[in-house]
Amino acid sequence: MDRDLVEAAQRGDQAAFVDLVRSRGDRFFAIAHRILRDVDRAEDALQDALVIAWRDLRDLRDPDRFDAWVHRLLTNVCIAQAGRERKRMSNLYVLPVDDPAAPDDLLGVALRDQLDRGFRRLSADERAILVLRHYVGYEPIEIAELLGLSAGTIRSRLHHAHRAMRAALDADARAAAVGGTSA
């Protein structure tokens, strides 16, 4: 039972913590990747978040809340890392690493590309909020608790992020139309 693993890890059992990482890691990694859009950076963020989780595990009051607690740590690490990235000077550009191509069964390549570009233009916390809402499935009030913000703030940022994504799609559509006319 995972509660037992969490409690064992809180008592300093490293093997129990590693078992938790094995059983939960895929989901954690997927969240980090969706916020950061980069395999290597997601891997780094996940490692850092898990080490913080281990270090502070005794502060977790309810072992059943382990997942949500790690989601909070991981989201904060991802936001911090994305912030660091944006602050780099103009001459330091970290080339994004190609991901294995995903199957295009539901969204076309062009639409996927538009979504990706629009998403990358969002602030790090807006990206995180979108992922927590649309990938993890948290309600705005749960995201607010997770990130230590008011529910109103979360709703406002969600609204802004949705609007920005919609604007990005519309802008790309307009650009494509203009390009097609002039070609």
Next chain:
Amino acid sequence: MNQRSDIDRLLTTWLDDGPTTMPDSVVDVVADRIDRTRQRRSWRLLRRLPMSPLVKLGIAAAAVLFIAVVGYSLLPKQPGVGGQPTPVPSPTATIPPLPEGTVTAAGTYRLTPFFSPATMTVDATVPEGGWLGGPPCCIAGPNDANGPNGVAVALLKAETINSDPCHWDKDGSGTAPQEGDIEVGPTVADLAEALAANPAFASTTPTDVAISGFQGKRLDLQLAADLSACDGFEVDSPVYFVFGGREGGFYAKGDNNRWQVSILDVDGTRLIVVLLSYPGTPAADLSAAQGILDSLVITP
């Protein structure tokens, strides 16, 4: 379907795609790192311990006694007025992180150049004169880092170099890895030799160097005289990538860029320190940049 539900559905579908499997290496790295990381005591639990008024009174009395004993022990031992003043150690100064943008106050600032391992810190003393902070890696001169007169000190790491730094974006994706990447071995010598052997730019023979007590190799690179035909992220904004891939993406953005490259072995981690300048860089800025480089204090 309205626009809101449309974007909701699109985002959900789009986010569902993508990697869902954690790389195996994460478990190994985390297992290794937690083995070296002590768990914090739960201060929350300590704060919540029930405490009777009698216990509180006892603790207060003990505190008063402790202060009295320590205070007495610090009094001058010889009678009389005006004994030797007791040196009071100053508290350890906290080194502030390098700010983003103009560094308004000269002083020592801390950089944390790597994503991983994120523990390495590098302290640099920045002079007055409008130098520019670019955390986590870089400090640029008053004229920024670009040509024709910029200067900068940058900290980075790289596992690959580009075989053709001018045409680095072979597949047009602007991403890494690229077809022209050359994997280099893990040592300082491996990277120094790979750079020296790259015919794309002129380089000096690697020589021994030490920065902040860490040994390594130094070589100077004279990069392309004309970048106008090079690949770029934007039209009319060509760049020149010496190193490839992640955390090595520091590029030249100006003709005739000169790189003084020091490659250090910092307890097994390869740290690259670059001092970049141009023919038009003012001598005072170049000298100040060298001063910043000489001031580096690296903590693994």
